[in-house]
Amino acid sequence: MNTILYKQQLSQDVFLMRLHAPLIAEERQAGQFIILQTDDDYGERIPLTIADADTIEGSITIIFQVVGKTTKHLATFNVGDKLPALLGPLGKPTHIENFGRAVCVCGGIGVAPMHPIAQALKNAGNHVTVIIGARTEELIILQKEMSAIADELIICTDDGTAGIKALVTAPLKELCEQELKPDIVIAIGPPVMMKFCAETTRPYKVFTQVSLNTIMVDGTGMCGGCRVNVGKEVKFVCVDGPEFDGHLVDFDNMIARLNAYKEIERTHYKCFVEKAFNKNVKEVQL
Amino acid sequence: MSYKTTAALQRQAQILLKEFAPKATSLKVKERQKIPAQEMPVQDPELRSHNMEEVALGYSFEQAQVEAFRCLQCAKKNCMEGCPVKIDIPRFIDHIAKGEYEQAIAVVKETTLLPAVCGRVCPQEKQCQLHCTLGKSLKDIDSSVAIGRLERFVADWERINNKIVIPAVKPATGKKVAVVGSGPAGLVVAADCRREGHHVTIFEAFHKLGGVLRYGIPEFRLPNDIIDKEIETLSAMGVEIKTNFVVGRTRKLTDLIDKDGYDAVFIGTGAGLPIFMGIEGENLIGVFAANEYLTRINLMKAFHADASTPVYPSKNVAVLGGGNVAMDAARMAKRLGAEKVFVVYRRSENEMPARKEEVEHAKEEGIEFLLLRNARKILGDENGRVTGMECLQYELGEPDASGRRSPVEIKNSEFILDVDTVIVAVGNGSNPLISQTTPQLDVNKRGNIVVDETQQTSMKKIFAGGDIVLGAATVILAMGEGRRSAASINELLAAANT
Numbered sequence: 001m002n003t004i005l006y007k008q009q010l011s012q013d014v015f016l017m018r019l020h021a022p023l024i025a026e027e028r029q030a031g032q033f034i035i036l037q038t039d040d041d042y043g044e045r046i047p048l049t050i051a052d053a054d055t056i057e058g059s060i061t062i063i064f065q066v067v068g069k070t071t072k073h074l075a076t077f078n079v080g081d082k083l084p085a086l087l088g089p090l091g092k093p094t095h096i097e098n099f100g101r102a103v104c105v106c107g108g109i110g111v112a113p114m115h116p117i118a119q120a121l122k123n124a125g126n127h128v129t130v131i132i133g134a135r136t137e138e139l140i141i142l143q144k145e146m147s148a149i150a151d152e153l154i155i156c157t158d159d160g161t162a163g164i165k166a167l168v169t170a171p172l173k174e175l176c177e178q179e180l181k182p183d184i185v186i187a188i189g190p191p192v193m194m195k196f197c198a199e200t201t202r203p204y205k206v207f208t209q210v211s212l213n214t215i216m217v218d219g220t221g222m223c224g225g226c227r228v229n230v231g232k233e234v235k236f237v238c239v240d241g242p243e244f245d246g247h248l249v250d251f252d253n254m255i256a257r258l259n260a261y262k263e264i265e266r267t268h269y270k271c272f273v274e275k276a277f278n279k280n281v282k283e284v285q286l
Numbered sequence: 287m288s289y290k291t292t293a294a295l296q297r298q299a300q301i302l303l304k305e306f307a308p309k310a311t312s313l314k315v316k317e318r319q320k321i322p323a324q325e326m327p328v329q330d331p332e333l334r335s336h337n338m339e340e341v342a343l344g345y346s347f348e349q350a351q352v353e354a355f356r357c358l359q360c361a362k363k364n365c366m367e368g369c370p371v372k373i374d375i376p377r378f379i380d381h382i383a384k385g386e387y388e389q390a391i392a393v394v395k396e397t398t399l400l401p402a403v404c405g406r407v408c409p410q411e412k413q414c415q416l417h418c419t420l421g422k423s424l425k426d427i428d429s430s431v432a433i434g435r436l437e438r439f440v441a442d443w444e445r446i447n448n449k450i451v452i453p454a455v456k457p458a459t460g461k462k463v464a465v466v467g468s469g470p471a472g473l474v475v476a477a478d479c480r481r482e483g484h485h486v487t488i489f490e491a492f493h494k495l496g497g498v499l500r501y502g503i504p505e506f507r508l509p510n511d512i513i514d515k516e517i518e519t520l521s522a523m524g525v526e527i528k529t530n531f532v533v534g535r536t537r538k539l540t541d542l543i544d545k546d547g548y549d550a551v552f553i554g555t556g557a558g559l560p561i562f563m564g565i566e567g568e569n570l571i572g573v574f575a576a577n578e579y580l581t582r583i584n585l586m587k588a589f590h591a592d593a594s595t596p597v598y599p600s601k602n603v604a605v606l607g608g609g610n611v612a613m614d615a616a617r618m619a620k621r622l623g624a625e626k627v628f629v630v631y632r633r634s635e636n637e638m639p640a641r642k643e644e645v646e647h648a649k650e651e652g653i654e655f656l657l658l659r660n661a662r663k664i665l666g667d668e669n670g671r672v673t674g675m676e677c678l679q680y681e682l683g684e685p686d687a688s689g690r691r692s693p694v695e696i697k698n699s700e701f702i703l704d705v706d707t708v709i710v711a712v713g714n715g716s717n718p719l720i721s722q723t724t725p726q727l728d729v730n731k732r733g734n735i736v737v738d739e740t741q742q743t744s745m746k747k748i749f750a751g752g753d754i755v756l757g758a759a760t761v762i763l764a765m766g767e768g769r770r771s772a773a774s775i776n777e778l779l780a781a782a783n784t
């Protein structure tokens with residue numbers, strides 16, 4: 001179980017892997033995630049969204065960006081290697097129906113988890129607009145796959161090397177101002193991006209769903225480490241989410257909590273890279 | 287109590303043994319009453335509050351024998367009444383008195399599966415030892431025969447001397463039993479059903495087995511080796527183990543029966559749903575549910591230099607609650623280097639649900655108890671990190687539904703505790719994962735699975751037991767429910783055969 005069947009480097013820090021996991025492939029639905037470990041004695045448990053699944057091959061696809069020790073370690077795994085621990089599918093699946101006009105906003109590798117959602121929305125009969133945002137052209141992933149699904153695809157880059165030179169919130173605002181407002185906006189990407197998408201749509205009262213990726217331990221609702229404030233309630237992202245009403249999520253608290261261990265994580269990353277690659281790391285940007 | 291070393295306690299016991307051993311069989315009640323209760327050897331408090339090694343070191347042979355001499359061998363075995371699994375206590379103690387350890391452990395194992403665990407973590411002062419005639423006659427429960435320590439002694443003797451016998455397994459029946467969750471309840475069901483010759487699979491969400499024994503109760507109270515050994519025994523019996531498998535998600539509960547051909551399912555998923563206080567500031571950085579704090583350290587080994595899972599660096603820690611979980615979290619925080627650790631509990635020490643020994647150990651290790659105090663608000667800085675906790679003082683009022691005197695707030699008694707970490711250990715609800723994904727399964731208002739007297743749920747072929755049925759309870763009660771469930775499953779499968 002959990003053998004790596006395929007590996008592809010999508011950009012400098014972003015990798016795609018297909019993992020043998022027939023049960024997860026069979027059960028998973030759009031919006032769900034897995035938790036994996038690269039070492040089941042001393043490794044940490046990290047959540048990653050399932051980007052795709054193939055029930056015939058019995059595989060799931062994950063796309064991840066190297067951001068710390070565990071993702072760095074994961075990137076060293078090759079085809080044929082086995083993952084020591086893989087748990088899933090976790091979380092509630094995305095609620096899919098024919099909303100009418102759906103806008104999918106994805107930032108960075110948020111395109112990966114958005115892909116099955118956009119597909120499912122399309123299959124349900126929605127008019128689907130996809131907005132992809134990236135720092136620069138070469139960091140855009142899954143553009144071809146998305147353009148095959150979307151009725152309309154808008155690319156934004158910070159430096160203007162592809163599409164329009166703008167943040168994703170600019171075209172999102174325009175869409176909200178049109179006569180045919182979106183019936184639903186789904187935003188997946190860095191927390192700050194999701195926060196500003198929610199702020200953008202708030203005045204237009206367009207329902208905006210965000211997919212949160214908090215720190216997790218068990219992923220089964222046992223530890224409470226993944227909790228977030230949603231409206232007046234405390235919710236556990238791993239079992240109550242990962243998707244919530246973006247207008248109710250307390251993003252500032254969530255972003256602060258994501259940074260709880262930043263210092264320690266930096267040290268772990270540095271030690272790992274120095275040990276594994278025999279490299280001296282001066283500055284680590286996490 | 288001043289600290290006595292293991293060697294000193296052993297020497298004292300040697301002297302007592304010389305005196306009493308020759309007349310062991312003819313000792314009068316009066317004489318037995320006079321034999322001093324044997325103190326448990328422990329690691330030096332200052333030393334142990336900086337390491338993860340087990341605190342209680344276990345009796346020497348001499349101490350075990352002297353303690354066994356204290357047992358009055360009552361005809362009416364009151365102690366057994368207090369034991370949820372009805373171990374024949376006087377009989378196993380009599381074997382220890384005679385130095386017959388193999389027979390002693392055999393008696394214990396007639397009715398229990400995990401004596402090395404129960405000897406360490408059972409609240410004996412509320413169970414067997416509460417009913418001990420010796421303790422009653424001396425009007426001091428601390429003078430009861432140390433039944434738990436003797437249970438631990440024989441279980442350790444068996445394990446250390448490689449005397450563990452793999453239970454015999456009957457010829458294969460061709461029937462399949464699924465056990466969901468590998469806490470004490472699940473482990474017992476697996477062993478008991480496997481013995482009957484059924485194929486047994488344990489499904490566990492985590493990557494390691496043992497449930498709370500692994501992720502909750504710390505190494506310094508229950509070493510992992512002991513759990514490993516139990517699991518080795520189950521594997522040797524031919525129990526199949528599937529880790530990283532969440533029933534309800536990786537596979538629907540009903541699919542285990544409908545698609546995978548299991549003839550019966552046992553749900554032992556525990557009380558894994560942390561309860562928070564619902565006060566302001568509970569989502570600040572530095573506030574943890576005890577489950578998270580302990581899991582990071584016990585299961586994920588965050589204290590270890592090689593571990594990837596981080597643990598929060600703390601200087602002053604407040605732990606909210608008065609149960610075993612609170613004691614474990616407080617003592618763990620101390621071991622991880624916290625300078626000050628406070629247990630904040632809103633009732634008095636008498637009402638604390640924790641094992642008495644744990645409270646004493648915590649005090650010896652320098653944990654400060656702020657009793658009749660409760661948190662009102664957690665304070666934070668502009669970065670969202672904890673900077674303190676506002677507390678209120680209480681006094682005891684009328685007894686409440688649980689029979690405990692309920693705390694009443696004292697007006698204008700607010701004060702601020704200078705802490706950077708708050709660990710919430712005020713209880714656990716039932717994990718809703720299975721019930722949410724199995725709507726046909728009956729649960730009560732608190733989310734506990736409803737079972738009948740045979741432990742069967744509202745669904746045929748599906749049984750449940752342990753904390754998921756009882757609410758957060760104890761290891762021994764979970765095991766007892768496992769026993770009953772396994773008996774019902776074995777009966778069901780035998781009936782299906784004829």
Ligand SMILES: Cc1cc2nc3c(=O)[nH]c(=O)nc-3n(C[C@H](O)[C@H](O)[C@H](O)COP(=O)(O)OP(=O)(O)OC[C@H]3O[C@@H](n4cnc5c(N)ncnc54)[C@H](O)[C@@H]3O)c2cc1C
Pocket residue numbers: 220407408409466467468469470471472489490491492496497498499502503504531532533534554555556557558580610611614641717719720751752753754758759760761762764
């Ligand atoms: C910190 C702490 C200290 C304690 N100290 C004591 C003590 O000193 N003495 C005492 O008697 N009791 C103590 N207890 C209580 C005791 O540990 C529990 O009552 C007991 O472990 C319950 O056993 P169980 O088998 O019902 O469930 P658990 O031990 O909770 O095990 C349940 C298992 O099921 C798994 N699981 C959950 N959902 C799923 C799913 N859907 N699919 C697959 N697997 C799943 C979980 O991962 C877990 O491993 C303590 C509890 C804690 C948390």
Ligand code: FES
Pocket residue numbers: 215216217218219220221222223224225226227236237238239
């Ligand atoms: S990750 Fe532990 S409760 Fe969600």
